Amino acid sequence: MARDGVLLAAIDVAKTFAAQGGADATVALAGVSLEVRAGEFVAIVGPSGSGKSTLLYCLSGLESPTSGRVEISGTDITALSARGVASLRRERVGFVFQSYNLIPSLTVRENVALPARLSRRPLDGATVDATLGRVGLGGFAGAYPGTLSGGQQQRVAIARVLASAPDLVFADEPTGALDTAAGAVVLDLLREAAGDGRAVVMVTHDLEAAARADRVLVIRDGALHRELARPTPREIFEAVERSATGPVA
């Protein structure tokens, strides 16, 4: 692990999308720096187009920043080859997406065991079944994702993360497509995933969901504006509102 339990560090990360079809180049991130420590559940909030999803993709190695550095467990992922980034993602990072992104041709059990299979680490059936039991899907191991509800598919995605026990879990609007009850279950599971020296970074526009986190980072126009510790939904709302006019923190 890196210094002082820091699992994730972003140093002056910037991302600019090239001009396309007559439109000007877009600055999505304008030099973001942050740290996430082991055991933390961190939420990133901000209005649509603020750059929060781009930040998550840059932090997780799914997208390359234009400049700056991202370190996961002390490893600078911006200096790694594509194969190195993939290997690090496989070994240390888990993802939960808004649209679940399960492999439709694999059963629930096969989806949960997939990261281990890709890493050539043996994952016995009992472990997979126990993980499915933890997310309340013990009876769905042989089902295909397309036959499950949205909430169930999201729980499969979380079971996939829990089974491979990565250092860092990135969640992109994990409750965005779910009703309140299903969303609450997903947030409880993410909270659980942040235990045992691991951490969760979640992007969300749902202020109630963000209020479940240990820390909330408010982003606007590609820059971090505020950082709140265990805030209420009201406090997050006011911070987002103020960020529209206030100076960068």
Place this chain on the structure above:
Amino acid sequence: MVGSARIWLGSFIVVAIAAFAATVPAALTETGLRDGTLVGLALVAIAGTVTVLSGVATVVVVGTVMRLTVALRRRSYALWQTVGVSPARVRSIVVAQLLVVAVVGAVLGSAVGALVVPGAVESALQGSNGVDTLSIVVSPIGAAVAAAVVVVVALLAGDGAARRAARTSPLEVLRASPAARRARWWPRWVLAALLLAVVVQMLSGLAGSAAAGSGAAAILIGPLLVAVVAVLGPVVFPRVMRQWTALVPAAASASWYVARANTLYAVDRSSTVVASLLVAVAVPGTFAAGQGTLAGALAILAGTDDPGADTGGTTLLVLGGPVLLAAAGAAAATVMSSGARAREGALLSAAGAPPGFGVATALWEAVIQLGTAALLAVAVVAVTVGAESLVLSTVAPGTAPDFAVGTVVTVFALSSVGILLATLVPTLATRNQVIPRALSGE
């Protein structure tokens, strides 16, 4: 947009090639009937063989590609239903789209055929006894009939697929549920039974006609058996794929494991490729095997050692169109499905798959389809020549089956190269895709 264009272009090209190939029997028939002499009738006889082979290829390849076209666009049709378009309207819109593609493709293909085929056929017939003196013609009416037949085949197949697409629950499609099998099965079983009855009838008459020095049915029995297997493809292909691929341990390779799951899950697209490959390999294979076995029997009956040589030009004339169509169908189906594979590759990358994993998975999928088609082709060739040699032995004892190994291996090797290229090129083009954008770009 690019994905839709790829799908429509693929079906357009297949229809155009089918219409082009259909002008060959049209030209032979028209020229033979106009001539009216014995030489002309000989040409009509050749046209009959070409018509059977082209018919098998057209029904199998155009039919499966049209069904794949609708299957790959099921998500769009489901989205239409979610904004209030009725199932009946969806069906009529789908059929109208297919009609436009089929008519434009068929007109273009038959027009090119009308220009190119007469000269090509005359070249192919050079050196063939008598018929090489005829001037080959194809009139606008002949070309129009060829185009119309292809359009009808395309619409019959497309309408069934459109009906199923319209009946499927939009939510089921949008959730990417496993494809429900709602096709009507009885027409397939009836057609397969009818084709089998024809095969049995031809086999029963084979010994007598061989004894009389003919036995031309021997070269058509195999292609008709290919049609039987292709007609029952949705039942046969997944079972054969599942059985033989189970021989490879799942732990051997993660990319193989995922490819096998994809191939068995996306059975619409894998069956389309297998059907076309089966026609591409087994039609020339059974044709050559039947020809060789019959030639052996006729040589025994004539008391000579030389089974006689076939002119390559006639074989090219008979097989060229169907093989070209089948190979194009397999390649087109592979390219048409590449959009779906790109998204699957992004999903795997998001799950931590290393670079190149998507390419390896796509190649394994191609290997599974090629292996399945090869197994079925070998089985059909073996059954064909086994049955023919048994029947012919009753009048020509000692008739040995000719398995036409050279033809089967050559056509399979060429088809493999084509399929692997059709798999690799679009897959490599998406190799450096940015994962979040690939996942959001449905």
